[in-house]
Amino acid sequence: MRPELIQTRIDKIALLRELGVEPYPYRFDRTHTAAEVLEGFEGREASGETVAVAGRILALRPMGKAAFAHIQDSGQKIQLYFKKDDVGEDAYKVFKLLDLGDIIGVRGTCIRTRTGEPSIAVQSFDLLSKSIRPLPVVKEKEGQVFDAWQDTGERYRRRYLDLVLNPETRRVFQARADVIRTLRESLDSRGFLEVETPVLQAIYGGAMARPFMTHHNALDMPFFLRIALELPLKKLLVGGFDRVYELSRVFRNEGMDRSHNPEFTMLEFYWAYADYNEAMDLVETMFRESLAKARGSLQFEWNGHALDFEAPFARKRMVDLIQEQTGLDVLNDPEDALRAKLKERGVKIPEFAERGHLIEELFDEFVEETLIQPTFVTDHPRAISPLAKVHRKDKEQLVERYELFICGMEFANAFSELNDPIDQRQRFEDQAALREKGDDEAQVLDEDFLQSVEYGMPPAAGVGIGVDRLVMIAADGYSLRDVLLFPHMRPEEGRAGDDEEGEAAEEGE
């Protein structure tokens, strides 16, 4: 940034103060938003009433002793007409010191210009905030945008500019708020209680993932940022909150791409006396409710696919889906056959892999990407589901669990929750054994959680929904970053403290 571009505007601040104008006043009485003025424009034009609106100047077309401007207020642009004879000579001098990007408030009457554009003929105005850093200039004519500000990285880093300059970005985050509100309403209306549980945890659990670590100074001990909401919420089931949910941020120390951000918003709810079948019905309803609200229809295109949320979501067993794609009977064929199939595809099989892991790999490799329409994949292997209850029909190998897939991406994960404390302890011990063998995502035994289950946890269904991903569908985003206000980016000016960071990263591996 050349300093003179900023200095010019700072100099104008001094000039304004000399003219008795405070460039950063405390408040402004506005009577209407820009949208409201335009809404009832005919009536206001006829009545000659005075309106007061405020917004950021995005276009200036001065013509000597008169000028047109557009200001933008809450995403709505409206044209202003300034005339020296109307505002007075002194005020017009002040007007001449305004720049693109300044925020002003105006009072005036509603008029249509010669070309018919509804506008405000300004009688008086206040400068509300002087901008000293030049805004990127985006021009527009008849809906066609010129010099659009579209650099993806810049839009993420300086989202505030993206919001000023790109109206569709504003709509994305309105849709996001709509989805989140709808999810809350879905659960609130069914008697679920919203709660908050700790982000900082001495032991992390509830999912297969690597955590972020931090340090508590006073206790001089490490803490983990939670990777899931699961365990504290189940303790609340033990405590007698039969329907609870938390809608909040979790953190996973893994790669970033268009469907992964290190922190993301998760909705988890726990529903006593229900099983995973009922939870499937509810999730299906919640997806319909939130998508209908945001998209206005349940059939639409996303990610290059025509999706149908109107029809009942498919419900298919994981083992059947694998059989359809590979011909393997993964529960009964010899493990070597499963390994061979994976090797064919060049999949690296970890040392510790049991049959359950092989089934998961086969699903990831052969099935996942084929699931375009909303599909509940049910009944996962035990080895990869240490918190889910054994399947009522196949206690040995399977658990009652489902994941919801759309366009090959996971959106929800749910179980009939494991409430048998003896089995739960055994599962944790199995996980510990896997960890010994090198599975660094195996879950850690949480004695405190186990004790709570030992007091008696009601049978329950539990569900986790990836809210950001749902918002991607709702707001027609292509990347998670499109629906996060401030997605994580590397620092712009190189990396500070290279050495330290390098070591910490290696420790985490």
Next chain:
RNA sequence: GCCCCGUUAGCUCAAUUGGCAGAGCAACUGACUCUUAAUCAGUAGGUUCGGGGUUCGAUUCCCUGACGGGGCACCA
């Protein structure tokens, strides 16, 4: 972590085979009392992402680093 592409004025973009780094908008000065990508005249504005190399000469070619995008791997 790997592969591919990109980074030039405040913004959007040019620059032929390696030969003086340009335009529009924004800024500044002036004209203009219904314009709308306002118009007209003029002025100023550059570490061509950083570092190194090849060359008489590098925005351009080579090496290296940073950042961004896309893909792969990992994961939700």
